[in-house]
Amino acid sequence: MSQVVTETMVRVEDVHKSYGRGAAAVHALRGVSFEVPRGELVALKGRSGSGKTTLLNIVGGLDTPDRGRVLVDGRDLADLDEDGLLALRRDQVGFVFQSFGLIPILTAAENVGVPLRLRRADPREREERVELLLSLVGLADHAAQRPGELSGGQQQRVAIARALANSPSLLIADEPTGQLDAETGHAVMELLRAVVRSENVTALVATHDATLLDLADRVLELGDGEITEH
Numbered sequence: 001m002s003q004v005v006t007e008t009m010v011r012v013e014d015v016h017k018s019y020g021r022g023a024a025a026v027h028a029l030r031g032v033s034f035e036v037p038r039g040e041l042v043a044l045k046g047r048s049g050s051g052k053t054t055l056l057n058i059v060g061g062l063d064t065p066d067r068g069r070v071l072v073d074g075r076d077l078a079d080l081d082e083d084g085l086l087a088l089r090r091d092q093v094g095f096v097f098q099s100f101g102l103i104p105i106l107t108a109a110e111n112v113g114v115p116l117r118l119r120r121a122d123p124r125e126r127e128e129r130v131e132l133l134l135s136l137v138g139l140a141d142h143a144a145q146r147p148g149e150l151s152g153g154q155q156q157r158v159a160i161a162r163a164l165a166n167s168p169s170l171l172i173a174d175e176p177t178g179q180l181d182a183e184t185g186h187a188v189m190e191l192l193r194a195v196v197r198s199e200n201v202t203a204l205v206a207t208h209d210a211t212l213l214d215l216a217d218r219v220l221e222l223g224d225g226e227i228t229e230h
């Protein structure tokens with residue numbers, strides 16, 4: 001597939017999203033527009049219920065807007081069918097969640113390798129990539145440990161390594177430090193900051209964390225389903 005390299009990694013145009021109907025409808029997003037330039041780390045803040053998760057899910061192709069347009073790496077998500085969205089999530093977008101989302105019975109290394117297995121990468125290539133990623137997140141010595149044997153911060157670092165496995169162009173993180181204490185959260189945020197520089201990735205991160213707001217290239221604020229601050 002030929003693709004023009006755009007300077008804008010994410011373009012969101014007048015996106016609306018409601019849940020439910022009639023009087024009970026919740027308008028989670030009411031006309032959201034913004035851009036994430038390639039290579040930047042953009043933080044998304046806003047109080048609980050302001051629509052951050054809804055917006056991240058739509059940008060990552062996990063959910064669809066009722067109205068408006070989302071372009072990721074120059075591609076309009078409305079033009080993708082189910083298979084196209086699946087390929088987008090597998091090959092182009094890496095997700096990091098508040099609850100880490102690691103598979104308990106797999107080791108750290110095996111968890112990081114899951115996206116590469118799904119892509120049927122060559123086993124040697126997979127092992128090398130997993131080793132590199134675990135070093136990148138400072139966990140080379142913890143490859144054989146299972147999530148239950150790792151601290152919260154270490155688990156989130158495994159999740160970040162896993163999100164980077166397929167060299168995504170976009171990293172989406174939804175309150176990645178929400179379950180961590182302040183100091184551990186700070187370290188995870190600095191890791192994200194470093195990764196955006198070294199891995200040539202663009203990141204959109206929902207957070208309440210003042211640390212990341214300081215480290216971000218720009219901060220967007222959502223209030224009641226609208227961008228209230230650029």
Ligand SMILES: Nc1ncnc2c1ncn2[C@@H]1O[C@H](COP(=O)(O)OP(=O)(O)OP(=O)(O)O)[C@@H](O)[C@H]1O
Binds near residue numbers: 047049050052055
């Ligand atoms: N599946 C759903 N069905 C119905 N309403 C929903 C659903 N998901 C979200 N909402 C509503 O949409 C609004 C935005 O929710 P969203 O999860 O996007 O907020 P958020 O900013 O991520 O909040 P938090 O900081 O607590 O994670 C809320 O009012 C929420 O109750």
Ligand SMILES: [Mg+2]
Binds near residue numbers: 052053054174
């Ligand atoms: Mg949320």
